[in-house]
Amino acid sequence: MELSELSPAERHRRIGGTFTDRVRGTKDWDAPAPVAGWTARDVVGHLVEWFPSFLAAGSDVRLPAGPAVADDPAGAWQAQVDGVQAVLDDPATPQRTLTNRHIGDVPLDQAIDRFYTSDVFMHTWDLARATGQDDRLDPGFCAALLAGMEPMDEVLRASGQYGPRVAVPGDAGVQARMLGFIGRDPFWTPA
16 A cells, blocks of 8 residues: 555554664664765654654644653654654544644544655655665655745745755756755765
8 A cells, every 4th residue: 555545554564664674773863864964863753753753742742751862763763653643643633633823623544644754754864864664755755845835935945944955967866856945955965
């Protein structure tokens, strides 16, 4: 089944699992990452740091705390991915709501899926590329994300969450086009 056809819980299980594999395969947490000024550790730190407060600000969900990313990035990630999966696997989650002044009221499972799981998917490339691992992303999900983001180009750029669009060749594949859209150079390699 295609990623875009899965439930939020199953999509997170697959995307989170792939990211977990890249975390486990990381040998150098100080390796430079494709995001300017970031290391492999910072990629994990970003995901572990922004999401718990996003959830807490808009819902009654409090994810269990893991170790500090600075001390144990793999442990910090594992605590987060397990905590998020437990929330998504709870049958009551689709009836719960996340409230946010920018997006309004959204079913909790959809909010996690739209904002967090998609972020994990995109940052999988960052971690894989930084650490010399398999950086191929699911092309169907790349296409779905790109199709959803392109109409909101100005809003996304104004949010500060995406860098300037990186031009890619006209015949570039969908992964390269999606990466270019979010401000990554799809041909980036560590110096």
